Amino acid sequence: MAPRPRPSLDTVFAALADPTRRAILTMLLEDDMAVTDVAEPFEMSLAAISKHLTILAGAGLITQEKRGRVKWCKLEPDAMKGASVWMQGFGQFEPVNLDAFERFLGTELGLGSEE
Amino acid sequence: MAPRPRPSLDTVFAALADPTRRAILTMLLEDDMAVTDVAEPFEMSLAAISKHLTILAGAGLITQEKRGRVKWCKLEPDAMKGASVWMQGFGQFEPVNLDAFERFLGTELGLGSEE
DNA sequence: TGCATATTCAACCAAACGGTTGACGATTGC
């Protein structure tokens, strides 16, 4: 496949604006996954998840590779770089508080209340 | 002062997904601005800008204070903190490359070509 | 008082979004 088009801030931020898509990205932190497996925990159709994955791929946040009849989804965290740098220009945020991140993961996965 | 409700990742990312709104935030880096002045450089109605500002305020990215008949808009960069931390959990991005940020500002403000 | 300025409101519009369902093309395995 041709070198991925540089993901725009528009598409990256828009992709990240949906909680389902953020949850998918979080799942992919663990490991690459097949589309069906990505869809499993969600209460929506496979087709809907497939669309979300297309949007994530469009933003460059994941890549998809078909092996046999299974399509594998792989996280591409570098796609967040531009957006991350952009935001950091607005203030020096604490040098990556991983504790806070763990908590975010909890709420993102729906383990906690939204407050 | 009542602590503002914690802006959600949904609203923050959605607010940042629009180029007009990102440009507004960039303008507000310089200084607080009145609504009319914010609208001036854009080729769209004042009402449209007013809506964008409402969305930015809803995400906590700006606050608005009315003094006399003028409503002042103030950047609130801390509202990006949660989103920034969330993204950093996906990879350690270079510790704030300000050069890159300057370049982003250029393209965001439409001073350079998109490519 | 009366007019200009600053901003929002209300109604409307086309397009995009997020979801559904059912049919379909590929691939795998018995």
Place this chain on the structure above:
DNA sequence: GCAATCGTCAACCGTTTGGTTGAATATGCA
């Protein structure tokens, strides 16, 4: 070969988004 599995496509649906216009509401000023 045939049935099951994987994933997307196409059509459809209601809601949201990003914009418009024109009227309305405050406020400032001469």
